[in-house]
Amino acid sequence: MNKMWKNKNVWILLIGELVAGLGLWMGIIGNLEFMQKHVPSDFMKSIILFLGLLAGVIVGPLAGRVIDMNSKKKVLIYSGIGRTLSVLFMFLALEYESIVFMICFMVCIQISAAFYFPALQSVIPLIVEDKDLIHLNGVHMNVSTVSRIAGTALAGVLLVVMNIEFLYIGSMIAYAFILMSTYALNVEETKETKMIKNKSSNFKEIFPVLKATPLVMSALFLTIIPILFLGGFNLMVINISELQNDPAIKGLLYTVEGISFMIGAFFVKRMTHFIQPINLMFIFAFVISIAHLSLFFSDIKIMSLISFAIFGLGVGCFFPIAATIFQTKIEKEFHGRFFSFRNMLDRILFQLVLLSTGILLDTIGIKYMVIIFGVVSLMAVIYFGIRNFLYHPRETATSNKNNML
Secondary structure, three states: HHHHHHHHHHHHHHHHHHHHHHHHHHHHHHHHHHHHHOOHHHHHHHHHHHHHHHHHHHOHHHHHHHHHHOOOHHHHHHHHHHHHHHHHHHHHHHOOOHHEEEEEHHHHHHHHHHHHHHHHHHHHHHHHHHHHHHHHHHHHHHHHHHHHHHHHHHHHHHHHHHHOOHHHHHHHHHHHHHHHHHOOOOOOOOHHHHHHOOOOHHHHHHHHHHHOHHHHHHHHHHOHHHHHHHOOHHHHHHHHHHHHHOOOOHHHHHHHHHHHHHHHHHHHHHHHHOOOHHHHHHHHHHHHHHEEEEHHOOOOHHHHHHHHHHHHHHHHHHHHHHHHHHHHOOOHHHHHHHHHHHHHHHHHHHHHHHHHHHHHHOOOOOOHHHHHHOOOOOOHHHHHHHHHHOOOHHHHHHHHOOOOO
């Protein structure tokens, strides 16, 4: 553990994530403020956001091939340049009060993200040993959570005392900082990773790899469980606030979930000393399902807070474990394509869950919606639990024996 903290790459990664997260959330708050002022239709707001998402999904297969066939550090640098320059479109949007320039910004920054984040996930296992991956993934997610809280708070303060332009100036400075720090990364790619540069690389090649690793398939499908909660997170918070007739509950729910997430991500490594990581993944998927079901009592203030606390703890433990499974069970030469595929899948699922949540909240209400989502989650946990522990005992036993992570 001490060796990991002496690694300068780890500090570059974490400090960069903190600063870039501040810039990201300042930009997001700026986007919402701009749309609130210039886009009166909620439907048009969703279309603008969807166009950016769609651009990221379209370039996903290309991003996977590029990451696997080139230096991951170079991909991070070039995508960082694209992300930094994309903010220029928002300055034009502000100057001319143009929605078209904002759409250009959304498309460019999402395309950059489609390259940047899968490359980042591919770099993490190259800078630390496998035994430290789960700890670094947990810390990395905690830093991301802190940057989200600090970024939104800072943006709120700046909007009160300054013009919206300063949000994007801060965002651009943050992106430029992470771009410069990326140059200092010292990533030693393995011989196997470099060999793929001389081979043809097809995005479809990831599917046989997934089929050959049932544990990864299970982890990939189990990530649907937290997405069922996260996809409609904001809509549920608003609905709970209206249900309880208490505007202040929104801030409390966000705070409780964020704190619980950080606690879970901080302690998950210690839990692996007592319970095998594979078992923990299913345990916390089950915990997330229970959190969803418990929102049936969301009209009671204390129960809604407890539900969000349970969810925060569950995802704080689940995501570092799942990320480590992906990083260790998938061969490094496929990391770019796999993480691009996962990035595409997450984006599509988030939008589907968001739309489904909106429809169900309007038709049957939050109480019955969470029962449906909770039951689906529980069924998924049971199915993949049986599949791994009964149908694939040899893989599970081997993974447990070697502590896999």
